[in-house]
Amino acid sequence: MGKQVTEMLKGVLEGIVLAILSGRPAHGYEITAWLRDQGFSDIAEGTIYALLIRIEQRGLVDVEKVPSEKGPPRKVYSLNAQGRAYLEEFWRTWSFLTERLEQLHERGN
């Protein structure tokens, strides 16, 4: 994809990851793979790990270290209460944006 996606992802990627975690706990490698699967073909691995550390430091997720059979131990992240609240706020903000843009798009303004 292009530079447009990269810029649009700013602020949105965080919501995406939180949304994923709201369904089930997951670790970084898993999330990256899932995103690639969903068509986010060139989200850098480093980006996800950095993002996870960020939301951890903000207290939106809890972390647990879990041994893996296939490699180094995994850091499994799960959404906590604060994260859930933040995610709700994210969806409200997102709805606001999509509504404005839909109006702009439809009336070819």
Added chain:
Amino acid sequence: MGKQVTEMLKGVLEGIVLAILSGRPAHGYEITAWLRDQGFSDIAEGTIYALLIRIEQRGLVDVEKVPSEKGPPRKVYSLNAQGRAYLEEFWRTWSFLTERLEQLHERGN
């Protein structure tokens, strides 16, 4: 609004302004006022002017200086062919994003 909007606007605000200009030529002050009207209550004026200069340098818009009765001359921006192509690409990228997020939101994933 909050920091969430600020981050989400990155990359999107540019599309919004181009979409506005696709309807009719406009100048910076006008665009800022319109955005505030639409609920983007705290988009800084400086942001819009900087953005306009950016898209001008990228060759997405044409500019014409028009005298105003009420103040300094206006710089009226209008979308050109290249800008129109870029805007279409923006809408495609935006659709991609909204589809993924809608899926995430609906299945409360």
Added chain:
DNA sequence: CCCATCTATTTAGTGTTGCTAGGTACCAGT
């Protein structure tokens, strides 16, 4: 045994973008 490969995470440095917080300038009304 060594190397490639997959799993899994980390980090330093870069570019783009929106915000802060000013400033300049023109004009009308008081």
Added chain:
DNA sequence: ACTGGTACCTAGCAACACTAAATAGATGGG
């Protein structure tokens, strides 16, 4: 002269995603 509305510009900052590495454990092939 002063205020307020119109109209634009700029320097410095913070946040975020990307680049491009490095580290490290496990497994299988040559």
